[in-house]
Amino acid sequence: MELKRRERVLAVLAIAVLAIWAADQLLIEPLWGLWKARQERLSELSASILHGRSLVDRAAAISERWQEMRGRSLPADEPAAEQAVLVAVSRWAGTSRLGVSALKPRWREDEGGRRQIEWNAEAQGDIAQIARFLYELERDSLALRVEELDITARDNRGETLALKLRFTGLVFEEKTS
Incomplete structure (x- = not known):
């Protein structure tokens, strides 16, 4: 075909x-x-x-910033670290005229093996005193961070307030090799 x-x-x-x-x-x-x-x-x-x-x-700037952060961390020695925070809290309370009634430290280690000191604080005052206290805490050179904050009224008019605060401080261990 x-x-x-x-x-x-x-x-x-x-x-x-x-x-x-x-x-x-x-x-x-x-x-x-x-x-x-x-x-x-x-x-x-x-x-x-x-x-x-x-x-x-940016290595030089990053290294400089890291050294600055390490310098602001709390001392590795537990009593010295606690003393540094106690002095700072006393200074903040004096500046703000806030009445701190309780301050309790607790040491812990996070997942990365870094040690932290956790503080639970209770205080009373008016809104201006609490605001000033928190401002002083945040701008302090120590490596501290507010983790939890609770403000409640202690009277019917809300003039006296109670502050419950949990903050942590970072501790860098000096490595010896």
Whole structure:
């Protein structure tokens, strides 16, 4: 059976379309996907390199900031650390004229192996005294952070307030090697 010229052209076109489709499915699509994945990876690596260069460029400033933070941490010796916080609380209470009625320390270690001292404090005063006390705590150079804060009224008019406060101080151990 001999194919006519038109049928031969259609057969060649059909075979060509199938060949192009097969090439697309077997070669072009996988290679395109690989190329896109590599482009994304190159973009990630470029961003990582830029971040690394940024860190290297800022190494001196970062190191200086780290040393400053270590200098503000509490002493590794427990009594000395407790004494430093007691002196600071006394100073804040004096500045704010807030009556501190209870102050209890508790030592603990976090997941990273860093030691912290946790303080529970109770005090009474008006809103201005409490605000000033908290301001002094936050701006102090010691490495302290307010974890929990509760203010309640002690009278019907809300003039006398009770403050319950939990704050922590960070202690960096000096490594000896």
